[in-house]
Amino acid sequence: MGGIWNAIGDYWWLIFVVGGSVGGVTRGIGAWNERRAQRRLERYRIKQEASVARAEAESRGRVDSASVQAELVAATDEHTRTDETWFAYETDLATLLDYPMLVDLREPLTETFHRDRSRAELLRPSPDSTDQGAVRSYRDAVHAYSTSLAVAEQEARRRRRNDFSPVEQERLARAQRLLALAMNDAASGEERRQAYARARAELDGLIALPTAGAAALERRVQAAIEAS
Numbered sequence: 001m002g003g004i005w006n007a008i009g010d011y012w013w014l015i016f017v018v019g020g021s022v023g024g025v026t027r028g029i030g031a032w033n034e035r036r037a038q039r040r041l042e043r044y045r046i047k048q049e050a051s052v053a054r055a056e057a058e059s060r061g062r063v064d065s066a067s068v069q070a071e072l073v074a075a076t077d078e079h080t081r082t083d084e085t086w087f088a089y090e091t092d093l094a095t096l097l098d099y100p101m102l103v104d105l106r107e108p109l110t111e112t113f114h115r116d117r118s119r120a121e122l123l124r125p126s127p128d129s130t131d132q133g134a135v136r137s138y139r140d141a142v143h144a145y146s147t148s149l150a151v152a153e154q155e156a157r158r159r160r161r162n163d164f165s166p167v168e169q170e171r172l173a174r175a176q177r178l179l180a181l182a183m184n185d186a187a188s189g190e191e192r193r194q195a196y197a198r199a200r201a202e203l204d205g206l207i208a209l210p211t212a213g214a215a216a217l218e219r220r221v222q223a224a225i226e227a228s
Contacts, residue, residue: 065130072129075139079120082146085153086117090210093217094183097176099156100207101163113152116145168206175202182221189225196221 089096096102105111120141125134161169178199182192196217203209 064132068130068132068135069128071139072125072127072135075135075142076124076127078146079124079142082117082120082142082149086149087212090213091216093209093213094176094179096210096213097172097179097207098160099153100161100172101156101159102152103207103210105208107152109148109152109155113145113148116141116148120145164206171202171206175199175206178202179217182217185224187224189221189227192221192224 089099089102101107101110102113103110105114120138123134123138123141125131125138129135161172164172176199178195181187182196182199184192187195200209
């Protein structure tokens with residue numbers, strides 16, 4: 001036993017060498033553990049930031065889609081109101097003859113209005129569209145259509161039949177009375193047919209009746225003839 005202690009006494013200096021090595025290993029392990037913890041925290045932070053970014057992007061997407069849909073609904077409503085304004089003229093041919101400029105495509109304002117009307121219809125997107133570019137192009141086209149119709153309508157009401165000679169104004173007045181008779185459900189089918197034919201003859205070379213309105217009236221006249 002004494003020999004062991006003597007040996008330790010002779011090599012006491014190894015304690016510092018071994019102790020230093022052990023201390024170095026311990027410090028190394030501690031530093032490695034700390035780096036591993038930091039890497040784990042960094043991965044967690046990156047993962048959380050990615051999750052937050054995805055959530056924000058999804059939220060923006062939902063908000064943007066809702067915004068585009070609201071814009072589309074507003075544009076569609078304006079389109080419907082503008083169409084109804086025009087259809088009121090198009091389907092009431094007798095009243096339309098008070099404002100013949102609205103169907104005279106030689107007039108720049110009238111040509112612009114009809115062109116804008118066609119373009120708005122052409123650009124109408126599907127009701128569930130969330131394509132912001134398409135919706136905004138449609139919105140702008142509808143606004144142009146609404147504006148050009150309002151301008152043409154105002155000018156047509158101002159000018160009425162004043163652009164026509166006295167003889168032409170008389171023809172328009174006769175055609176208006178004949179169209180009123182053709183649309184009168186109390187008249188016989190034959191009376192309505194003759195009135196419509198004479199009205200078209202009066203208007204020949206003056207103005208062209210709107211296709212949709214004329215077709216609707218012709219169907220009504222034909223139905224009255226068949227019923228009688």
